[in-house]
Amino acid sequence: MKSALIDYLSPKGHVPIINFYIKNLENYFDTIHLNLKIKKDIINKKKVNFINFEKNFILRVWGLIKLFLFLKKNKINKVVMLSYEPIDLFFLGVFLNLNYFKIFIFEHDTLNQKKILRFSLIKFLSRRIVHVVFTPQSKKLLKKKFNRNSIIVNHPIIQINYYKENYIKKKIILIPTRHHFNIKLIYNFINKNSEFYFYILSKKSNIRKNLFKNFKKIKLIEFIKSEDIYKITAIYLPLDEDIYRYRISAWLYNGLAYNKKIILEHNNLYKYEKKRFPNHIILNKNKGFIINNFKVKKKLNILKYNQILIKDFIKKIFGE
Numbered sequence: 617m618k619s620a621l622i623d624y625l626s627p628k629g630h631v632p633i634i635n636f637y638i639k640n641l642e643n644y645f646d647t648i649h650l651n652l653k654i655k656k657d658i659i660n661k662k663k664v665n666f667i668n669f670e671k672n673f674i675l676r677v678w679g680l681i682k683l684f685l686f687l688k689k690n691k692i693n694k695v696v697m698l699s700y701e702p703i704d705l706f707f708l709g710v711f712l713n714l715n716y717f718k719i720f721i722f723e724h725d726t727l728n729q730k731k732i733l734r735f736s737l738i739k740f741l742s743r744r745i746v747h748v749v750f751t752p753q754s755k756k757l758l759k760k761k762f763n764r765n766s767i768i769v770n771h772p773i774i775q776i777n778y779y780k781e782n783y784i785k786k787k788i789i790l791i792p793t794r795h796h797f798n799i800k801l802i803y804n805f806i807n808k809n810s811e812f813y814f815y816i817l818s819k820k821s822n823i824r825k826n827l828f829k830n831f832k833k834i835k836l837i838e839f840i841k842s843e844d845i846y847k848i849t850a851i852y853l854p855l856d857e858d859i860y861r862y863r864i865s866a867w868l869y870n871g872l873a874y875n876k877k878i879i880l881e882h883n884n885l886y887k888y889e890k891k892r893f894p895n896h897i898i899l900n901k902n903k904g905f906i907i908n909n910f911k912v913k914k915k916l917n918i919l920k921y922n923q924i925l926i927k928d929f930i931k932k933i934f935g936e
Contacts, residue, residue, distance in 0.1 A: 619694035626651030702737040801854035
């Protein structure tokens with residue numbers, strides 16, 4: 617059975633993950649198709665076909681139709697999609713019989729029940745599609761709500777090149793807030809931990825609004841460099857419980873890569889990740905953290921973690 621790897625949306629945040637799968641699984645795919653917009657960021661372009669998928673919905677679906685017709689013509693019937701939009705695959709299935717393919721689709725923010733139409737369309741996708749999820753909660757939701765098949769895989773941890781750490785007198789907590797954050801949690805956390813400095817990673821629109829202007833020791837930033845993450849004392853994730861009930865946080869896995877302690881609220885994500893990474897995950901108990909030195913007692917073996925991930929992925933997708 618010939619296979620293809622596709623990320624037609626190719627969001628910028630997926631680039632490290634895309635490179636990870638290409639590096640470790642390239643030989644398992646007969647063809648790889650990515651969005652042209654990330655061409656300069658891809659490590660190995662020899663086997664990759666870059667396609668100019670338009671933002672326009674109609675043109676984007678037309679691009680998918682042409683791609684799947686190409687796959688069928690070349691007898692490629694196993695497809696792994698690293699990202700997708702339910703509405704795109706719904707209309708793809710309207711215009712093209714997808715029963716020829718065995719399709720595996722990765723769930724990221726697609727199980728967000730606040731986006732009612734988007735979420736509901738999952739029910740009407742081809743029954744040959746298998747959902748790839750990162751948590752047992754997501755698997756249960758898909759089964760209970762739509763009676764759909766899914767498999768659980770681990771999320772990769774991208775190995776970071778070593779950077780010489782210098783002693784930093786300031787104790788800085790990084791608070792990423794690009795998507796789905798609870799602003800009340802942030803206010804409460806900053807008030808309880810006034811001894812710290814805070815870097816709040818934010819979208820440009822929120823920076824323009826000058827959020828958190830009433831607080832001292834806060835720096836709003838749109839981007840953060842790798843060398844600056846090393847200087848961070850810890851990471852606090854003020855996640856919206858409704859959204860993260862059925863997804864994981866990319867910044868949590870980024871924190872693991874940098875060997876940082878990650879502070880979470882008492883929610884489903886905390887309960888799930890605490891069992892998996894007990895040395896790195898801390899519960900926010902609404903008390904000050906000033907006495908905590910945030911030292912990780914046992915560093916995570918990222919190489920071993922990713923090796924197990926790849927082995928499990930190959931077994932579940934390719935049956936080896």
